[in-house]
Amino acid sequence: MIAYIQSLLSEILRDMSLELSDFTVEHPSNPEFGDVSTNIALKLAHVLKKNPLLIAEDLRKEIEARQESIIKKIECVPPGFINFFVADEFYQSMVERLINEGSNFMKPTREGKKVQIEFVSANPTGPLTIGHGRQAVLGDTIARIFEWYGNDVTREYYFNNAGRQMQRLGESVYARCKQLLGEEYPIPEGGYEGEYIKEIAQEYLKEKKNVLPKNPLDEDIINFAADRIFSMIRETLKRLGVIHDVFTNERDLYTEGKIDEVLSILRKKGYLYDKDGAIWFKATLFGAEKDRVFVKRSGEPTYRLPDIAYHREKLLRGFDVIIDIFGADHHATYPDVKAGLEAMGYDTSKIIVLLHQFVTLTRDGKLVKMSTRKANFVTLDELIDLVGPDVVRYFYLIRSMDAHLNFDLELAQKESDENPVFYLQYAHARMSNILKHSQQKGIDYYLDGDIHLLSEPETLDVLKVAAEFGEVMEVCRRTLEPMHLTTYLQKLATTFHKFYATHRVVTDDLLLSKARLKMVYAIKTLLAEALGILGVTAPDVM
RNA sequence: GCCCCGAUAGCUCAAUUGGAUAGAGCAACGGUCUUCUAAACCGUAGGUUACAGGUUCGAUUCCUGUUCGGGGUACCA
Numbered sequence: 196m197i198a199y200i201q202s203l204l205s206e207i208l209r210d211m212s213l214e215l216s217d218f219t220v221e222h223p224s225n226p227e228f229g230d231v232s233t234n235i236a237l238k239l240a241h242v243l244k245k246n247p248l249l250i251a252e253d254l255r256k257e258i259e260a261r262q263e264s265i266i267k268k269i270e271c272v273p274p275g276f277i278n279f280f281v282a283d284e285f286y287q288s289m290v291e292r293l294i295n296e297g298s299n300f301m302k303p304t305r306e307g308k309k310v311q312i313e314f315v316s317a318n319p320t321g322p323l324t325i326g327h328g329r330q331a332v333l334g335d336t337i338a339r340i341f342e343w344y345g346n347d348v349t350r351e352y353y354f355n356n357a358g359r360q361m362q363r364l365g366e367s368v369y370a371r372c373k374q375l376l377g378e379e380y381p382i383p384e385g386g387y388e389g390e391y392i393k394e395i396a397q398e399y400l401k402e403k404k405n406v407l408p409k410n411p412l413d414e415d416i417i418n419f420a421a422d423r424i425f426s427m428i429r430e431t432l433k434r435l436g437v438i439h440d441v442f443t444n445e446r447d448l449y450t451e452g453k454i455d456e457v458l459s460i461l462r463k464k465g466y467l468y469d470k471d472g473a474i475w476f477k478a479t480l481f482g483a484e485k486d487r488v489f490v491k492r493s494g495e496p497t498y499r500l501p502d503i504a505y506h507r508e509k510l511l512r513g514f515d516v517i518i519d520i521f522g523a524d525h526h527a528t529y530p531d532v533k534a535g536l537e538a539m540g541y542d543t544s545k546i547i548v549l550l551h552q553f554v555t556l557t558r559d560g561k562l563v564k565m566s567t568r569k570a571n572f573v574t575l576d577e578l579i580d581l582v583g584p585d586v587v588r589y590f591y592l593i594r595s596m597d598a599h600l601n602f603d604l605e606l607a608q609k610e611s612d613e614n615p616v617f618y619l620q621y622a623h624a625r626m627s628n629i630l631k632h633s634q635q636k637g638i639d640y641y642l643d644g645d646i647h648l649l650s651e652p653e654t655l656d657v658l659k660v661a662a663e664f665g666e667v668m669e670v671c672r673r674t675l676e677p678m679h680l681t682t683y684l685q686k687l688a689t690t691f692h693k694f695y696a697t698h699r700v701v702t703d704d705l706l707l708s709k710a711r712l713k714m715v716y717a718i719k720t721l722l723a724e725a726l727g728i729l730g731v732t733a734p735d736v737m
Numbered sequence: 738g739c740c741c742c743g744a745u746a747g748c749u750c751a752a753u754u755g756g757a758u759a760g761a762g763c764a765a766c767g768g769u770c771u772u773c774u775a776a777a778c779c780g781u782a783g784g785u786u787a788c789a790g791g792u793u794c795g796a797u798u799c800c801u802g803u804u805c806g807g808g809g810u811a812c813c814a
Binding site for chain 2: 219221222223224225227228232234237240241247272273275276318355358359360471472473475484485487488489490491492493495497498502522523524525526527528550552553555593594595596597598599601603614615617618620621622624628630631632633635636663666667669670673674678679682685686689692693695696697699701715736
């Protein structure tokens with residue numbers, strides 16, 4: 196609807212040979228101001244140096260002359276808004292569209308881009324935390340939004356299985372093994388102390404028949420631990436419906452010479468220099484305060500170099516859109532990666548970096564400090580155990596990325612039967628139940644129902660919300676914030692519950708019953724579709 | 738010091754590229770089940786949008802400054 200009015204207005208502007216791009220067309224919050232409203236006359240007033248109300252009147256005549264019967268009334272209101280009242284038929288037609296188009300309802304033509312989304316990317320040193328969970332759900336849902344638009348999406352997980360962290364992991368397992376064998380052996384400084392390390396140690400001893408390698412840093416033990424932890428991580432993600440297509444590890448970048456390639460390109464272009472035994476990158480040429488070390492005196496690269504090599508690979512793999520999802524603590528690292536890529540001559544405009552704020556966890560009103568090393572965290576798995584995957588997913592999506600997410604453990608548990616996600620699912624279950632009930636009442640077909648009978652305000656409100664679906668998806672697509680879909684669904688469910696409370700669907704009036712059943716069926720399709728984009732199930736019975 | 742994010746109802750948060758009377762949920766209080774699920778609906782109450790300026794027809798939104806939180810600012814990742 197907004198798009199329709201927008202194009203109508205643009206057409207008129209063109210015919211008047213006027214240029215104006217920053218006018219808005221939107222749904223006003225107050226229904227008195229119509230279904231759609233525009234400030235175009237207010238904006239034109241500046242250009243034309245004329246009273247906005249007079250401009251509005253002129254525009255109204257133009258619009259009325261051009262439009263089809265979709266708009267039933269146009270009003271011009273001070274200070275110069277033009278308000279549109281849409282004909283009921285337009286909203287009623289949503290029912291037909293939903294039934295005919297199904298999951299393609301309001302879907303634009305297939306975009307067909309190659310999209311890559313990197314998210315989670317936790318190194319395999321321990322179970323996923325609640326912080327990782329936010330990223331997992333956010334990334335997956337953004338992926339689903341891109342898929343809805345008909346893009347080819349690759350979900351990717353990048354990890355480092357070679358660094359110092361992994362050595363500490365190996366040492367920690369080694370120490371636990373020693374302890375299990377009855378020896379005094381301390382957990383190394385900065386090692387991992389979680390219970391899962393003991394379990395891995397037990398498994399390792401069992402598999403190796405109690406024979407340990409001589410060296411605590413032995414690759415075998417590190418790889419064993421990493422494999423175990425990785426399968427834990429995958430299992431956890433799977434519970435949330437998150438499945439990565441590609442796992443890329445940092446070690447391969449070394450063995451395949453990708454790191455050296457980056458260094459030699461940058462060297463050749465003159466962006467590297469040696470100082471104090473280290474290799475430095477001229478980051479100041481790209482706006483940084485200081486130059487950055489790329490290779491330490493010890494010969495090891497800093498984290499920036501593999502990150503750059505990895506992103507170069509992404510660009511070379513031919514993606515049209517590359518999205519990185521990181522926690523807020525990464526905000527300083529991306530500019531260096533971008534600078535490195537630009538120094539090599541790559542176009543970084545395809546890369547979108549999304550930073551989400553942290554997740555804090557409170558228990559009994561107190562902040563729970565989370566550290567993987569100390570293992571005093573609540574794991575993502577435990578959270579899923581507590582409230583179930585649907586609630587976890589929905590809670591993570593309900594906030595914008597820029598907002599801190601406070602997860603109150605008590606509340607998450609207590610709310611599990613009085614929760615916003617159940618509100619949505621309940622609406623869906625109600626719809627299913629109505630349809631089931633109608634069959635029991637002997638109404639075996641209702642898709643021939645007459646949509647023109649859907650004329651009460653509560654009924655039309657549901658259809659009006661349905662008509663906004665495409666616009667909401669657009670907002671999600673533009674802002675990459677799935678949160679907008681959650682607020683939309685809340686609205687859809689509210690209007691439906693209200694309709695349900697006011698009007699009985701199945702009555703003695705067969706014609707009216709059929710019309711309403713048809714609508715219920717259509718809205719159920721929409722609700723299920725939208726819940727699916729969020730990765731939340733749509734139950735038929737609750 | 739510098740950079741990023743935030744500050745809106747008692748609590749957790751919205752407000753779709755600057756719009757008209759700032760909205761939900763939870764918590765509080767009151768009402769609604771003989772009828773398709775009361776996990777619902779209706780109503781009441783709750784606000785100087787952190788503070789001070791500025792930009793304009795119009796600011797929660799944009800700009801400047803201040804205060805308070807969170808995160809960064811490594812030859813850690």
